[in-house]
Amino acid sequence: MASIKHKNTKRIEGLDKNVWVAFTSVAADPSIVNLGQGYPDIPPPSYVKEGLAQAAMVDRLNQYTRGFGHPTLVKALSKVYGKVYDRQLDPFKEILVTVGGYGSLFSTMQALVEEGDEVIIIEPFFDCYVPMVKMAGGKPVLIPLRLKGSSGTASSVSSADWVLDQEELASKFNSKTKAIIINTPNNPIGKVSRSELQAIADLCIKHDTLCISDEVYEWLVYKGHEHVKIATLPGMWDRTITIGSAGKTFSVTGWKLGWSIGPEHLIKHLQTVMQNSLYTCPTPLQEAVGQGLLRDFELMGKPDCYFTSLALELEGKRDRMAAMLRQTGMTPVVPEGGYFMIADVTALNQDLSHMGDDEPYDYKFVKWMIKEKKLASIPVTAFVGEDSVKQFEKYIRLCFIKQESTLDAAEAILKSWNKD
Amino acid sequence: MIFSLIMQGNMSRKLHARRIEGIDKNIWVEFSQLAADYKAVNLGQGFPDFSPPHFIQEAFCKALNGGFSKHQYTRAFGHPNLVKILAKFFSRIVGREIDPMEDILVSVGAYQALFCTFQALIDEGDEVIIVEPFFDCYQPMVMMAGGTTCLLDLRLKEGCGPVLSSADWVLSPEELASKFSPRTKAIVINTPNNPLGKVYQQEELHMIADLCIKHDVICISDEVYEWLTYDGTKHVKIASLPGMWERTVTIGSAGKTFSATGWKVGWAMGPGHILKHLKTVHQNSVYHCATAAQEAVAVGSQREYDVFGTEGSYFQQLPKHLHEKRLRLADCLKSVGLKPVLPQGGYFMIADISNLNVDLADPSTKDEPYDYRFVKWLIKEKGLATIPVSAFFSPEHKDEFQKYIRFCFVKNGMFCSYF
Numbered sequence: 001m002a003s004i005k006h007k008n009t010k011r012i013e014g015l016d017k018n019v020w021v022a023f024t025s026v027a028a029d030p031s032i033v034n035l036g037q038g039y040p041d042i043p044p045p046s047y048v049k050e051g052l053a054q055a056a057m058v059d060r061l062n063q064y065t066r067g068f069g070h071p072t073l074v075k076a077l078s079k080v081y082g083k084v085y086d087r088q089l090d091p092f093k094e095i096l097v098t099v100g101g102y103g104s105l106f107s108t109m110q111a112l113v114e115e116g117d118e119v120i121i122i123e124p125f126f127d128c129y130v131p132m133v134k135m136a137g138g139k140p141v142l143i144p145l146r147l148k149g150s151s152g153t154a155s156s157v158s159s160a161d162w163v164l165d166q167e168e169l170a171s172k173f174n175s176k177t178k179a180i181i182i183n184t185p186n187n188p189i190g191k192v193s194r195s196e197l198q199a200i201a202d203l204c205i206k207h208d209t210l211c212i213s214d215e216v217y218e219w220l221v222y223k224g225h226e227h228v229k230i231a232t233l234p235g236m237w238d239r240t241i242t243i244g245s246a247g248k249t250f251s252v253t254g255w256k257l258g259w260s261i262g263p264e265h266l267i268k269h270l271q272t273v274m275q276n277s278l279y280t281c282p283t284p285l286q287e288a289v290g291q292g293l294l295r296d297f298e299l300m301g302k303p304d305c306y307f308t309s310l311a312l313e314l315e316g317k318r319d320r321m322a323a324m325l326r327q328t329g330m331t332p333v334v335p336e337g338g339y340f341m342i343a344d345v346t347a348l349n350q351d352l353s354h355m356g357d358d359e360p361y362d363y364k365f366v367k368w369m370i371k372e373k374k375l376a377s378i379p380v381t382a383f384v385g386e387d388s389v390k391q392f393e394k395y396i397r398l399c400f401i402k403q404e405s406t407l408d409a410a411e412a413i414l415k416s417w418n419k420d
Numbered sequence: 421m422i423f424s425l426i427m428q429g430n431m432s433r434k435l436h437a438r439r440i441e442g443i444d445k446n447i448w449v450e451f452s453q454l455a456a457d458y459k460a461v462n463l464g465q466g467f468p469d470f471s472p473p474h475f476i477q478e479a480f481c482k483a484l485n486g487g488f489s490k491h492q493y494t495r496a497f498g499h500p501n502l503v504k505i506l507a508k509f510f511s512r513i514v515g516r517e518i519d520p521m522e523d524i525l526v527s528v529g530a531y532q533a534l535f536c537t538f539q540a541l542i543d544e545g546d547e548v549i550i551v552e553p554f555f556d557c558y559q560p561m562v563m564m565a566g567g568t569t570c571l572l573d574l575r576l577k578e579g580c581g582p583v584l585s586s587a588d589w590v591l592s593p594e595e596l597a598s599k600f601s602p603r604t605k606a607i608v609i610n611t612p613n614n615p616l617g618k619v620y621q622q623e624e625l626h627m628i629a630d631l632c633i634k635h636d637v638i639c640i641s642d643e644v645y646e647w648l649t650y651d652g653t654k655h656v657k658i659a660s661l662p663g664m665w666e667r668t669v670t671i672g673s674a675g676k677t678f679s680a681t682g683w684k685v686g687w688a689m690g691p692g693h694i695l696k697h698l699k700t701v702h703q704n705s706v707y708h709c710a711t712a713a714q715e716a717v718a719v720g721s722q723r724e725y726d727v728f729g730t731e732g733s734y735f736q737q738l739p740k741h742l743h744e745k746r747l748r749l750a751d752c753l754k755s756v757g758l759k760p761v762l763p764q765g766g767y768f769m770i771a772d773i774s775n776l777n778v779d780l781a782d783p784s785t786k787d788e789p790y791d792y793r794f795v796k797w798l799i800k801e802k803g804l805a806t807i808p809v810s811a812f813f814s815p816e817h818k819d820e821f822q823k824y825i826r827f828c829f830v831k832n833g834m835f836c837s838y839f
Contacts, residue, residue, distance in 0.1 A: 003636050003667070005605060008697040009543045009565070016700045021496070039492040049484060049491070052712075056480050063467040063682045067449060099528055099706040106705040114437035131704045136437065178433075208433050239431050254492040254711035269436040272444045276560050278532040279448075282710055283682030 015131045019382040023366070033409045035398040036376040038187070038340060039253040042403050045306050047295060048250045051288035061284050068271050069097030069259070070286035076293035077259055081244075083300065085232055085261075093264040096271055097281050101216040101245040101258040104270075105132055107277070108212055108241050108260060111269035113138040117178035122164065124383035124392060126187045126214065141172050142385040144392075145189065157344075159191040159335045166199055173203050179210035182230065185217040188342050188383050188397040190335020192225045201233045210266070211236065216245035216258070217338040219307035222315045225336040231262070238263050241270070246289040250306065251401070255285045314339055314400065320407060321400045328414045339401040342380050346394045360393040369396070375413045443560035447811040454796065455805035461833070464795075464805040466614070466767045468830045472680040473734050479719035483712040490712045497699050498526030498687070499714035505721045506672075506687060512728075514660045522692035525699055526709050530644045530673040530686035533698075535561060536705070537640055537669050537688060540697035542567040546605035551591065553812035553821070555614045555642065570599050571814050574618065584761040584772075586617040593627055600631050606638040607631075609658065612645040615770050615812050615826040617763020619653045629661045638694070639664065644673035644686070647735040649765040650743045659690070666691045669698070674717040676767070679738065679830075683713045742767075742830060749829045752836040767830045770809050774823040790822040798825075 008016075024037050043049075055061045068074070074091035082089045089095065098104040105128060113119060115137035121129050123144040133140045145162040173180075182200060184193040193200075204211050213230050221227045231240040241262040247253035260270055292306075299305035303312075318334065321341055325332040331344040345365055352364040362379035370376050380395035381388075400407070448465060455462050462469075471477065483490050497503070500520075507520035518524065527533040534557065542548060544566035550558050552573045562569050574589040609628060611620040620628075632639050639658055646655045659668040669690040675681035688698055727733045749769055750760040759772035773794055782800070785793040791808035799805050809824035 005636050005638065006541075006667070006694050008700065009540060011543075012540060012697065012700045012704065015704050016696070018703050021703070037493065041488055041492075043488045044491050052484050053481060056477060056484075059469070059471040061682060062472050062477075062680045063469075064465065065682060066452075067446075100708070102707045103705070110437065111440060112435060112437060114439065128704065128707070135704050208431055210431070210435075252491045254490065254494060254708075256706070256708055256710045266435065268444075269440060272436075272440045275446045275449065276440070276443050276557065276564050277535045277705070278528045278684070279557070280684065281528070282684045282713060285710060285713075 011135050011137070015135060019127055019378065023376070023378060032370060032374050032376050033406060033413060034376045035400070035402065035406075035410060036378045038399045038401070040251045040339075040401040041406055042251060042401065044251045045292070048252060048288060048292045051291040052284060055284035055287035055291075058287075061287050063283065064280055065283040065286065067275055067280045068092070069095060069281070070283055070290065072290035073097055073257075073286040073293075076290040076297070077244075077261070080293050080297050080300070081261055083297070085229065087237070089261065090264065094261060094267055096260045096267055096274060097286060098258050098260060098270075098274065099278065099281055100247055100253075100256040101214060101243050102128060103256070103278075103281075104241075104243040104258045104260040105129070105212070105214065107270040107273045108243070109133060109136040109138070110273045110277075112210060112241075112266070113178055116176065118174070118176045119178055120172050120180040122180075122182060122186075123385060123388050124186075124188055124380055125181070126183055127382055129181050130385070138178065139176075140385070141177070142388065143168055143172050144384065144388045145191065146391075157331060157333045159186070159189045159333055159337075162189055162191055162333070164196055164199075169199065170203060173207045173209065175207070177207055177209050179212050180204065181212045181214065183214040184230075185215075185220060185227070185335070185337025187217070187338055188340045188378070188380055189333060190338040190340055190342075192221055192227060192336040193230075194226065194228050197228055197230045197233060201230060201236050204239060205235045209239070211240040213240055213242045215242055216248045218244065219249055220311050220314060220339060221337040222311065222318065222335075227337065238265075241266055246285075250289065250292055251310065255289070257281060257285055257289055317400045317402070317407060321398065321410075324407075324411045324414045325398075328417045333395075340397050340399055342395045342397050344394050345396060360389050362393045362396055366396055373413050373417070375410060439564050439566070443563055447556055447807065451795070451799075451805065451807060454799050458799050458803060458805075460799045460803045460805040462805045463827045463829070463831065464807045466828045466830070467681040468679045468832075470679065470832045472678050473720075475723055475734075476678045476680065476716060476720040479723075480712065480716035482719070483715035486712075486715065490715055492711065493708050494711040494714065496703055496708050497521070498524055498709070499711060499718065501718035502526055502685075502714045502721070505718050505725060506689070509721055509725050510689060512725075514657055514665070516660075516665060518689065519692060523689060523695055525688045525695055525702055526714060527686045527688060527702065528706060528709050529675060529684040530642065530671045531557065531684075532702075532706065533671045533686045533688040534558070534640070534642065536698040536701040537671070538562060538565045538567070539701045539705075541638060541669075541694070542605055545603065547601060547603045548605060549599045549607040549637075550814075551607075551609060552814065552817060553613075553615055553809060554608070555610055556811055558608050559814060567605070568603075569814065570601075570604070571817065572596060572599050573817065574613075574616065584759065586613070586619070586761055586763045586765075588761075589616055589618050591624060591627070596627065597631060600635045600637065602635075604635055604637050606640050608640045608642065610642040611658075612643075612649060612655065612763070612765025614645070614766055615768045615807070615809055616761065617766045617768055617770075619649055619655060619764040620658075622656055625656055625658045625661060629658060629664050632667060633663045637667070639668040640671070641668055642671045644671065644676045645766040646672065647677055648739050648742060648767065650739060650746060651764065653764040655765065667694075669694060674713075674720075678717065678720055678734070683717070685709065685713050685717050745829045745831070748836060749827060753827070761824075767828050768826050769829055770824045770826050772823055773825055789818050791825055795825055
């Protein structure tokens with residue numbers, strides 16, 4: 001029998017459940033077309049892989065590097081983002097390399113959030129934000145995006161149709177509000193925030209609040225839309241941590257490298273967490289990402305820059321997926337950015353009452369779809385709090401950064417949907 | 421109004437969380453920077469200056485050319501190929517069936533395994549016994565988890581000969597027993613030890629085990645140097661002692677095992693009911709570790725499993741290679757008046773500097789412990805980087821241990837020419 005002393009600590013109480021652990025094992029069955037978890041099944045660019053092979057040949061690059069980020073990488077980041085931000089970025093004081101965007105989020109929460117702090121989170125949110133705020137002792141304060149405007153079935157809904165109610169947002173801020181987390185382009189909806197950013201910035205300044213801006217999909221923005229960094233708005237640099245990801249930038253999610261960029265007086269606290277949690281990230285991977293960034297820096301703005309070419313490739317896949325879903329009778333929400341699409345399954349009228357009462361509709365639908373249609377997706381209520389379940393339980397999330405053969409297989413399933 | 425807010429610069433509210441108070445200083449950041457600034461020969465930080473063995477470099481190359489899946493997310497708690505071979509490997513050593521999915525967590529180096537362990541098991545008010553000298557991160561990690569450290573010193577035993585060995589540093593049974601209280605949650609041991617190189621013997625481990633069982637305490641056993649023991653010294657896993665598997669978290673490192681510290685692949689191993697809490701921390705902090713390196717370590721571990729105990733095993737060859745280097749370094753140090761302590765295991769050797777009479781007239785280091793000042797002088801004046809051993813003692817005890825510096829001998833370079 002386990003000793004009472006072997007119980008978990010208070011900080012992780014209730015944080016053991018995780019939607020991915022549940023759904024990824026199910027979808028690992030190779031007969032299932034997996035549009036669930038967000039990773040590419042397309043190969044990464046060859047120069048990035050080659051960069052890693054070359055780095056691994058150098059003795060010194062198989063040993064520890066600088067804790068807060070390998071010099072080649074932080075210098076490359078300061079170059080690329082210096083251009084994007086149009087400001088001089090100190091590679092050693094204003095940048096921290098972490099284990100994926102995830103690691104940056106964790107370092108930020110642990111460094112800056114504690115008991116008594118409230119953190120505003122916009123629904124739907126990448127699911128780790130709430131547990132991370134809780135683990136840091138903070139209180140998540142949720143506010144949903146809402147579908148604006150017209151009633152009746154619109155066959156074409158865009159992520160831009162999901163908006164924040166300004167008054168509602170303002171009401172969430174108070175003297176205890178330590179930070180607001182924004183994610184643009186957003187996972188799962190794909191919303192690219194622009195006009196909202198000024199309103200958020202104004203509230204952050206008014207209430208002296210931090211902004212944690214998760215921008216891991218920053219390069220994946222489609223025609224007609226532009227990614228704006230909230231840190232570039234007046235008054236925001238000093239209070240914003242911006243998070244990026246090599247995994248999403250170079251289609252190498254399995255490399256688990258990300259970064260936080262911000263003012264020294266904030267980054268130094270994230271660095272303290274880093275040096276007391278995992279100390280340093282893998283060297284050869286950092287070298288390869290640094291080299292990849294330098295290569296694409298030279299091509300920035302040109303069509304063969306990977307940041308541009310990947311977005312172009314994905315836009316085609318996005319449109320293809322939206323069409324497939326519409327054909328089946330689902331209503332896709334066409335994303336302005338990112339590589340996910342959510343779809344409203346209401347019109348399919350799928351009766352799932354035989355599956356019991358204890359789960360939201362989308363969880364049941366996703367499980368049913370895996371079993372009956374051999375197609376995997378993710379329930380969108382995994383990304384919202386309890387109070388917003390009713391608003392989102394008719395939506396499922398699909399990932400479209402998949403090779404054409406995967407999309408062909410999905411299309412075949414969707415085309416024959418009503419034939420059973 | 422906007423103009424004045426821009427001028428404000430820093431925000432007015434307090435920013436950082438209390439949990440990181442007092443743990444911002446870090447010896448590595450300070451000393452690696454200094455070594456780099458003076459272009460010193462680095463016998464300080466513990467990493468090899470030679471390449472990982474050929475078979476593991478090959479495994480890495482194969483992994484990164486092994487199809488798209490090697491560059492995408494793998495299983496969060498550990499790449500299946502890796503946890504399976506680790507379970508097989510250590511089952512044979514520990515003498516019990518280890519479940520690859522339940523009993524093992526792969527982490528970003530042993531460092532992150534330690535972090536997950538403390539965050540998962542140490543609450544405010546919990547006491548953690550730490551044996552000094554200790555790898556410097558243990559104390560700040562306990563503090564960050566809200567725990568209290570309870571320190572216990574290794575002491576030079578009575579009647580040592582002129583040539584010191586790490587075996588001469590021992591725990592006092594009475595003192596050890598006195599550190600256990602109803603608030604004691606865990607004890608941290610590190611064997612082979614960094615910086616001393618002590619390898620705990622069966623009797624010492626039994627003594628610790630008895631107290632852990634008596635007081636229902638968890639044992640956190642940092643065994644990253646487990647394959648590096650010299651002079652026939654045997655590494656013993658405390659988790660293999662009776663009554664200990666169910667209360668021990670054993671920490672290992674691919675970086676130290678395969679001379680690839682920059683890969684940052686490590687693991688925690690223990691009973692499922694404790695490991696599940698480490699997994700909760702892991703899934704809420706980094707979630708996954710890099711895939712390709714895990715695949716390479718899996719292949720390398722399988723190879724070592726197959727040749728275990730034979731001459732071809734890297735776990736035989738590396739300690740043999742380092743055995744000689746260790747002796748050569750000891751001789752060099754003696755030749756300049758330092759008194760080395762010959763380590764039974766690990767990467768490091770400490771040496772007593774009290775016989776040297778050096779004029780450390782550097783005003784910038786005036787208020788620091790003697791060994792810190794000596795190390796800085798050595799970097800600046802002699803171009804040689806080492807680490808002051810008082811860095812491995814708590815602030816409370818630093819003053820008592822100012823006369824040793826630590827050298828890393830896992831180097832192919834001709835370090836003797838510096839003496």
